[in-house]
Amino acid sequence: MAEMCGNCKNFFEPRVGGVCRAHPPVARADGTATWPAVSRSDWCGEYKVAPPPANPGIRRLATA
Numbered sequence: 001m002a003e004m005c006g007n008c009k010n011f012f013e014p015r016v017g018g019v020c021r022a023h024p025p026v027a028r029a030d031g032t033a034t035w036p037a038v039s040r041s042d043w044c045g046e047y048k049v050a051p052p053p054a055n056p057g058i059r060r061l062a063t064a
């Protein structure tokens, strides 16, 4: 799996462009705070592989 924001456990909100939540939100001049915007293809040294998505179908088969 490629080491990029789109595959990182710190990447959130992929439908609105994506933000990195590796660190707390950063304060802005207007008094709000937000996480840094990143794109799926960005990358940094704090990359952490995201856990595999839950697969309810397989879980259902295993418990049937």
Ligand code: SF4
Pocket (backbone or CB within 6 Å): 004, 005, 008, 009, 010, 011, 019, 020, 021, 022, 038, 042, 043, 044, 045, 046, 047, 048
């Ligand atoms: S900037 Fe780094 S820590 Fe944040 S989502 Fe991208 S790879 Fe992960």
